Amino acid sequence: MSNSSQAGSTYDGFAEAYVARAETNAFNALYERPAIRALLPSVVGQHVLDAGCAGGAHSAWLLEQEAKVTALDVSAHMVALTRKRLGTRAQVHQADLREPLSFLEEGSVDIVLSSLTLHYLEHWEPTLKEFHRVLVPGGRLVFSTHHPLADCRWVSGGDYLQTERIEQHWEGFTETPVRVSFYRRPLGAIFAALAESGFVVEQLVEPRPLQEMREQEPEIHARLMKEPWFLLIRASRSQLPRA
């Protein structure tokens, strides 16, 4: 099985369950979604690419903010759920971020939003260079990913300075646990990939959860107030470095 079909079939196997849970799950609803939306520049009238759209939660919000939205996901099932949710209000493509985004013209996108998706990719530079190609000069890339230190806890004897593949078995989505794998990379590798691909980091955020989480999920709230699980970056499209 190729890497591509693996990534697609992973979420295909539990797409509806994931989307239903992510709607209210504390980590998404009270932590990642508000943090990444706060990091975006104004999206009104802007063409935003939602890269790794899952069931289209961010895309639906972007449309409410009067953005023009193109969404993509490698999972056919996720794409179907997003199309059902958004109808004809957005272009939704089944596409793999490891491949060229041939359906997007050079300099046609104002903002790329990629929420909790880039850690599924082993190599970031081809994807970031494709984001660079489709963005207008000065366009923004805003993304969230697992915090590299938080992910260290999943690998016993792990080497922080290496990019490591982590495999997990997620319970509660289907009758049997779902096997999911992703990559943890050091902060230096994240910054190097951005610089190599022509992006300048404007802001790095280690978010704090919303106050509501303290009442709804006090233990998770207490933990997230001390240990960030996710890392968010806003970067600006600049010149590609000279070869």
Ligand SMILES: C[S@@+](CC[C@H](N)C(=O)[O-])C[C@H]1O[C@@H](n2cnc3c(N)ncnc32)[C@H](O)[C@@H]1O
């Ligand atoms: C954790 S979910 C993202 C959550 C989503 N942004 C939200 O708002 O709920 C990760 C998504 O990335 C997608 N994905 C994983 N690898 C991908 C790839 N190579 N290309 C495009 N999408 C990918 C998955 O199918 C899944 O829908």
